[in-house]
Structures are given as C-alpha cells and as structure tokens.
Amino acid sequence: MASIPPKPENPLHLHTTKLTLGCPILDSFLGGGIPCGSITELVGESSAGKTQLCLQLLLSSLLPPSLGGLSSPSLYIYSEPPFPLRRLLRLSLPSLPPRPLDHIFVRPAHSADDLLSLLSHLPDSLPVRLIIIDSIAALFRSEFDNTPRDLKSRSSLFFKIATKLKDRARKLGAAVVVTNHVVDVVEAECGGARCLWSSGRRVVPALGLAWSHCVNTRVFLTRSEGMVRRSNGEECEVRTRRMHVVFSPCLPERSCEFAIVGHGVLGVG
Amino acid sequence: MLSEEQALRHISTGSGDLDSILGGGIHCKEVTEIGGVPGIGKTQLGIQLAINVQIPYDFGGLGGKAIYIDTEGSFMAERAYQIAEASILDTFDNFGCQLKEIPEKLKAESFLANIFYFRICSYTEQIALINYLDQFLVEHKDVKIVIIDSVTFHFRQDFDDLALRTRVLGGMSQKLMNLAKKFSLSVVLMNQVTTKFTEGSFHLTLALGDSWSHSCTNRVILYWNGNDRYAYLDKSPYLRPASVHFSVTGKGIRDATSQCKRVRMM
Numbered sequence: 001m002a003s004i005p006p007k008p009e010n011p012l013h014l015h016t017t018k019l020t021l022g023c024p025i026l027d028s029f030l031g032g033g034i035p036c037g038s039i040t041e042l043v044g045e046s047s048a049g050k051t052q053l054c055l056q057l058l059l060s061s062l063l064p065p066s067l068g069g070l071s072s073p074s075l076y077i078y079s080e081p082p083f084p085l086r087r088l089l090r091l092s093l094p095s096l097p098p099r100p101l102d103h104i105f106v107r108p109a110h111s112a113d114d115l116l117s118l119l120s121h122l123p124d125s126l127p128v129r130l131i132i133i134d135s136i137a138a139l140f141r142s143e144f145d146n147t148p149r150d151l152k153s154r155s156s157l158f159f160k161i162a163t164k165l166k167d168r169a170r171k172l173g174a175a176v177v178v179t180n181h182v183v184d185v186v187e188a189e190c191g192g193a194r195c196l197w198s199s200g201r202r203v204v205p206a207l208g209l210a211w212s213h214c215v216n217t218r219v220f221l222t223r224s225e226g227m228v229r230r231s232n233g234e235e236c237e238v239r240t241r242r243m244h245v246v247f248s249p250c251l252p253e254r255s256c257e258f259a260i261v262g263h264g265v266l267g268v269g
Numbered sequence: 270m271l272s273e274e275q276a277l278r279h280i281s282t283g284s285g286d287l288d289s290i291l292g293g294g295i296h297c298k299e300v301t302e303i304g305g306v307p308g309i310g311k312t313q314l315g316i317q318l319a320i321n322v323q324i325p326y327d328f329g330g331l332g333g334k335a336i337y338i339d340t341e342g343s344f345m346a347e348r349a350y351q352i353a354e355a356s357i358l359d360t361f362d363n364f365g366c367q368l369k370e371i372p373e374k375l376k377a378e379s380f381l382a383n384i385f386y387f388r389i390c391s392y393t394e395q396i397a398l399i400n401y402l403d404q405f406l407v408e409h410k411d412v413k414i415v416i417i418d419s420v421t422f423h424f425r426q427d428f429d430d431l432a433l434r435t436r437v438l439g440g441m442s443q444k445l446m447n448l449a450k451k452f453s454l455s456v457v458l459m460n461q462v463t464t465k466f467t468e469g470s471f472h473l474t475l476a477l478g479d480s481w482s483h484s485c486t487n488r489v490i491l492y493w494n495g496n497d498r499y500a501y502l503d504k505s506p507y508l509r510p511a512s513v514h515f516s517v518t519g520k521g522i523r524d525a526t527s528q529c530k531r532v533r534m535m
Contacts, residue, residue, distance in 0.1 A: 005405075006398050008336070008385035012378060014346040031347075038342040148466065159425045166342050167390055209473075212307045213422070213461045216343050247308025250348040252519065 016250075019130060019175045020068025021053065022060040022093050025267025029243065029256045033068055035217065036129065036175045038249070039165055043180040043205040044221030045198050049241060049258070050179040053221075053265050054132045055088045057177060058104050061130040062097055070175070073103035074130035077118065079138040081108055091264055112139045112157045119164040129174045131165065137181040137206040155210035162214035178215065181206045196244060198222035218246040243267075278331050280414060280455055281324070282515075283317045283356070283522035290502050290511040295455045296487065297331075297413065300446050302420075302504075304460040304475040305491030310498055310517045311459040312343040313352075314491070315418045317522040318457060319384050320353045322414040325375070328360050333413025333454075334383045336402070340395060340422045342388070346381065353377035355520030385412070392423035396437065399444050406452045415448065419459040421476045435480050442484030458485065497525065 018032035027033045034040050034057065042050045058076055063069025076083070083106050097103070105128065109115040115133070140154060169176045182203035185195050195204045198221075205212065205220070212218070221243055228238045244255040257268040279294030288294045295301055295318060305311050319337050324330025337344060354377045373379060385405075389395045395417075406412055420441075428434035449456045461476040475482070475490070482488075488504035494514070501512040514525040 005401050006387055006394070008387055011337075011344075011346040011349055011381040011384050011386050014344075014386065016345050016347060035345070153427075155425065156427045159422070160427075163390070163423070163426065170342065170388060170390065209306070209462065209464055210425070213425075215307075216341065218308070249312060249343040249345045250351075252517075 017065075017070070017173060018068070019057060019070055020060045020063065022056050022264060023266045025256070025269050026243070026258065026265070027068065029254070029267060030219075030245070031248075031251050034175045034177060035249075036070070036173050037169050038216035039162065039169065039176045039178060039214065040217040040219065041178050041180055041205070041215040042219050042221060043182060043246075045182050045201075045203065045223065048198065048221035048223055049260050049265055050221060051084055051134055052087065052260055054134050054177060054179060055084065055091055056093075056264050057130060057132065057175075058088065059091055059093050059096060059100060061175070062100050062103055063093065063095055067095055070129040072127055072129035073105060074132065075105045075107065075122075075126070075128045076132045076134065077107050077109050077115065078134050079109050079115075080135060083108075090262065093264075109133070109139060112154075112161065115139055116157065116161055116164065119161065119168070122168070124171075127172070129172055131168060131174055131176045133165075133176075133178045135179040135181060136161075136211075137179075140207060158207065158211045158214050180211075196220050196222055196246075197224065199224065217248045217251075220244040220246050278329075280318055280331060281321045281329075282314060283321060283520075284513075284515040284524045286513045286524050287500050287515045287522070290500070290508070290513050291487075291489070292505070292508050295414070295457060297453050297455050298450050299486040300442070300449055300456040300458065300484070301487040301489065302458045302460055302475070302485035303489045303491065304462060306462050306473070306493070309491040309493065310515075310522065311491060312341075312418055313348075313517045314522050315416045315457065315459060316344065316349050316352050317356070318414055318455075319416055320349065320356050320380055320521070322455075323380050323383050324356065324360055328364055330360075331413045332411075334385065334409065334411045336385045336387070336405075336412055336415045338387045338389055338395070338398065338415070338417040340389045340417065341419055343418065344386065349381055349384065350377050351519065352521035353380040356380075359520070385409070389423070392426075392437070395420075395423055396441060399441055402444075402448055403451075406448065406454075410452070412452070412454060414455045414457065415445070416457045417445075417459065419461055421459070421461045424477060425461070435478065438477060438481055438484070442481070446484075446486075 017036040019034040020027050058074050061070045061074045064071050165176045183206050185202045185204050195202050224240050227235050229235050241258050242255045243258050245251045281294045319335035322331050322333045322335050326332040445456045462473050463476045464471045465474045490501045490503050499512050516525045
C-alpha cells in the first residue's frame with residue numbers, strides 16, 4: 001500500500017487571515033480581528049453582547065478582503081430559538097453587497113449529537129468562511145448528570161465537536177466563533193480557570209476544563225454597574241461593558257471597553 | 270566531533286531561571302513533557318523552543334532546525350515571527366554584538382523557514398506522521414527538536430477500547446524516545462490537564478492517564494500562582510524538583526520581572 005508521505009509547510013507562507021468585527025478599535029484590540037483557521041470563544045453572562053457580536057460578524061464576513069471581510073457566506077447555528085432575525089435586520093455596515101441575508105445560512109441545533117451530525121453532514125461545496133455556534137453551552141445543559149461516566153462522555157463530545165470545527169476551519173480557511181455562558185464560582189479556588197467579575201458575580205466559563213482545551217482563543221465579555229458622581233454632584237449609575245482576552249495564541253491578556261449601540265457593537269477608545 | 274558537542278548542549282527556554290531548574294535548558298536525546306491549563310503558555314514555550322534551537326552554534330545554541338507538529342491549530346506564524354525577532358536581537362545583545370548588517374540566515378524570516386510545520390487533524394494522522402519521522406529525520410539531519418503541541422488533543426475523543434488507546438500511546442511514546450536517542454534531538458510533548466476525583470475531591474492532573482506518565486524522561490508542569498506563571502520540574506532523572514516564576518511577554522518566554530521572583534527548591 002503506497003502512502004503519500006506528509007509534507008511539511010513553511011510558516012513563512014502561513015499568514016493568518018483575520019475577520020473584521022466592523023469596528024477599528026475592536027479590530028486593533030484583537031490584533032486585526034477574529035482569526036481564521038481556529039476556534040474563538042466568546043464567553044459571558046446573558047446579555048453581555050455575545051449574540052450581538054456574532055450578528056455583526058455575519059455581516060462583516062460579506063465585506064471584501066480589502067475591508068477586512070471574507071467575501072463569503074456564513075453559517076449561524078443557534079441552540080436557543082428563535083433566530084434573532086429582528087436584531088440582525090437592525091444592523092448595517094457600509095459597503096455590504098446587496099441582499100446580505102441571502103448569504104447567511106441558518107440552522108438550529110437541538111442537542112450536542114444534533115450539532116455533531118450537522119457538522120458531519122455539511123456539504124464540502126458549502127463555501128462558508130464563518131461558522132458561528134450560539135451557544136455551545138445550551139446544548140449541554142440538561143442532558144448530562146454529574147456522574148463520572150456522563151462527564152467523560154460529555155468531554156468526549158466536546159473534543160469531537162471541536163475536531164470537526166477545527167477541520168472545517170482549516171480546510172475552508174474559516175473563522176469559527178462559539179459562544180459560551182458563565183457559571184458562578186463556588187469555591188475559593190477557581191481550579192485552573194481564570195475567573196472574572198461580571199455584574200458583581202465571580203464567574204468562570206461554563207462547560208469546565210475539558211472544553212477550555214478545545215478553543216484556541218477565549219474572549220470574555222463582562223458587565224459591571226457602578227455609581228459615578230457627576231460634576232453637578234449628582235450620582236448616576238454607569239454600566240460598563242468590557243471585552244477581555246483571557247488566552248490567545250498571539251495576544252497578551254488585556255481588556256478594552258465596548259458599547260452596544262443600536263447599529264452595533266463598538267469599541268470605546 | 271561537533272555533533273557530539275551539540276548533543277550535550279541544551280535548548281534555552283528563553284528564561285534563564287527556567288533553564289537553570291532544567292539543568293541548562295531542554296535536553297537532547299530525551300523526551301520532555303510540558304503540561305498545563307489552557308493559556309498558561311505551552312504553545313508559547315513550544316514556539317520559543319522551535320526558535321531557540323536555531324540560535325547559531327557560535328552564539329551558544331545548537332544551530333539546528335525544528336519540527337513543529339500542531340494538533341490544535343494554535344501555532345500562529347505572526348507570533349513565531351515576533352518571538353524570532355526578539356530572540357535574535359537578545360542573542361546579539363548578550364554577545365555584545367553590533368552587526369551593521371545582519372546576515373540573511375540570522376533574520377526572522379530564515380528562522381521561520383527553518384521550522385518544518387505539520388498540521389495534524391486526527392490521531393491516525395498523528396501516528397502516521399510519527400512513523401514517518403524516522404525517514405524524514407534521515408533526510409534532514411539538522412533537525413534538533415521535535416515539538417508536538419499537543420500530543421493529547423486527538424486522544425481525548427472516545428477510544429471505545431481504552432486498552433487500545435493505552436497501546437497506541439505506548440507505541441507512540443516508544444517511537445519518540447527512540448527518535449530522540451537515534452538522532453540526538455529533543456522531543457517536547459505538550460500535554461493537557463484534566464480533573465481527577467481522588468480522596469473525596471477533584472485534583473488537577475495531566476491528561477492521558479497513569480500509564481502515560483512513564484512516557485517521558487522529564488516532566489514540567491506550568492501552573493498559575495495567583496496571576497503569576499510558574500513552572501515546576503516534576504520529573505527528571507537527575508535534577509531535584511523545583512519551581513520557578515517565569516513570564517510570557519511580547520518577546521516570548523522570559524524571566525519574571527517582578528521583584529519577588531523566587532526559585533523554590535523542594
């Protein structure tokens with residue numbers, strides 16, 4: 001049986017394409033944008049801005065490469081119906097092609113096995129260069145108990161799903177974005193996961209340590225409320241949203257402030 | 270003979286403190302396992318070693334090439350370039366050189382070109398590649414380090430037969446040990462971390478099971494101590510366990526810069 005020996009690649013020819021987030025401040029913060037060829041996780045509590053960012057990426061991927069896009073359709077897999085169509089319709093970006101919604105493929109996933117099956121049966125001819133899973137956490141919520149056997153089979157599913165996603169990312173040069181929820185930290189020790197504060201709670205990403213090993217980049221979106229004293233002496237509540245790089249193959253740990261405004265997610269310089 | 274002397278040299282990790290608990294750096298002819306949680310710096314250390322193995326012999330390095338086997342997709346060329354640039358500059362600084370014109374072979378582009386990069390997408394691809402390395406290394410005798418980042422990823426999906434997984438892992442580690450000895454190179458294996466329930470509570474432990482722990486000559490565990498990165502020499506044939514504070518910077522792996530950095534001997 002003749003087999004073709006594997007051929008090494010030269011890293012000089014391995015440039016990582018980045019997908020713009022549609023905002024120059026956020027792009028700069030993330031070293032150019034969301035990287036293609038690997039999995040980026042957006043983690044945060046409800047209403048942190050994860051879905052909003054994902055919807056924005058669905059549009060920015062349609063932009064030409066000269067504007068940081070991928071000139072390609074995308075696939076949005078959602079696990080918490082309904083699909084947020086109204087929110088998508090409120091977004092806009094300059095220089096979009098006509099009828100952008102025609103280039104966005106949308107599929108529901110009802111369970112982890114459903115997602116795995118969906119990913120396994122994606123036709124190779126589907127030219128998507130952005131795959132979004134919103135959210136991965138909802139697929140694992142009720143199905144598994146905390147028995148060692150269930151945790152093991154859950155963990156095994158993480159790696160199977162991640163392998164399929166990375167495979168697609170590699171073959172298509174696609175950006176893969178997965179959203180995840182947070183859980184409260186109970187013990188004093190975070191146990192390997194970096195915890196962050198959001199809305200006054202100490203939280204860690206859901207799905208545990210095994211899932212953490214499945215993503216290449218982790219971006220944490222947090223919210224905090226605080227009181228600020230105005231110049232006229234009045235106190236008012238200020239809500240701050242921050243985006244944190246928790247780990248990344250090429251970015252240092254850092255954070256930046258962002259805001260969600262009617263037409264999208266914007267960095268605050 | 271030059272190659273014998275080269276074999277006695279170590280590959281610097283970029284952090285002098287970390288090098289010293291390792292007895293000078295990563296050893297040739299041996300398999301070193303590096304384990305830790307996501308984000309602790311395993312890939313960063315892997316890239317640093319793939320660069321530092323290339324530091325010319327006259328500057329204290331091995332002047333060798335690297336094989337980087339990427340199973341997770343975390344290797345980014347831009348980061349490797351950044352680390353290469355900094356390593357080259359620091360090497361010249363250390364030797365008090367002020368070269369007006371840096372020779373072509375000492376530019377970051379050349380360092381990147383000297384990394385044989387393989388992207389592996391399944392455990393069968395991984396086994397096939399490791400089996401092929403013997404032939405590849407005969408054809409590329411200047412390779413002095415083989416890095417697998419991570420050796421673990423493709424083995425954490427269901428192996429219906431756990432005994433089979435243990436056999437496959439055992440065969441793989443034996444092959445890698447043989448390659449290290451035969452070609453006088455370093456093999457560095459990145460490993461993930463999992464939680465094990467023992468004695469009534471959960472503990473962090475390296476992945477791939479108990480039998481895997483015999484698969485390496487040396488083991489280094491990277492861990493967080495508060496907001497600081499530490500490396501712990503967990504296994505070595507002749508060095509005492511010790512831990513040291515190190516950092517990951519824009520330049521790559523370096524000594525910790527804080528005042529209270531400690532090297533703790535156990």
